[in-house]
Amino acid sequence: MHSLKAITPLGGTCPQIDHFDGLLISENSDRALASIAARQGREAECSAAVQSILGLKLPQPAKWSIGGAYMAWWMGPDLWMVDADHTDHELLAVNVKRAVGSVGSVAEQTDGWCRFDVSGARVLDVFERLCNLNLRAGEAGDAHRASIEHLGCFVLCLEAGAKYAVIGPRSSAGALHHALLTTAQSVI
């Protein structure tokens, strides 16, 4: 038997947590991800299948939504990312594919991404230096893609002005984490 040890995107055996005065950056490695692309001409059927089988209403552009154990954010026209707890939904992509059948294309995405949850009173001061999204004008439920440290990252607003999730490419997790830390250090 192999004895393999799971590591987080930053390479640790447990998620990295960084504390600042008024800011908490925590690596979140317990999310399963799968993307859904609705097939051309089958968009309404795809959304209906996800809603009836997974209990999740797929969100409008630049939004995220939640339904039962699942959460989804809009990535592009007729394209969404579905997110769920990894421990309970390790086979998320298989289950989503079963739900949508031939009206959508599903790709396993869990190991393609890293996620950092950024929260605290100074969070907006940090993000205004990190990316050109106008998060101060946003509200909970917004989901944008933006360039952070030259990386295409999703920024989800979980609580307006207080808690955000940054999802970036896993292979650049170290660079993204470095950008978050250096920005936090320069602000705080």
Next chain:
Amino acid sequence: MIINHPILGPRDAQEFTYLGDAALIDRPDWQADNAAEAFHDYLYLRDNPAGEHRELWFHEQGDRSWLVVTRNTVTHDILNVELARDVARARGRRK
């Protein structure tokens, strides 16, 4: 420069990459009798107008959609922005 994305609203031009003339949407029929000549023109001949120009832009650091941006090459005014897939479908393309 700000590009007014048809779905996401005004976004900074640094999020986009430029491909070229939107005439690239009209790919010639490879089975036509004059296919070789049509592909030569498609590949090498470009209009270079001083004025309104329709261009393909890619929202690389955003929702990764292709756009047709109508831009005035003299003033850099952006006059219209459409989803390229809507333009292509309106011109009879299936994909």
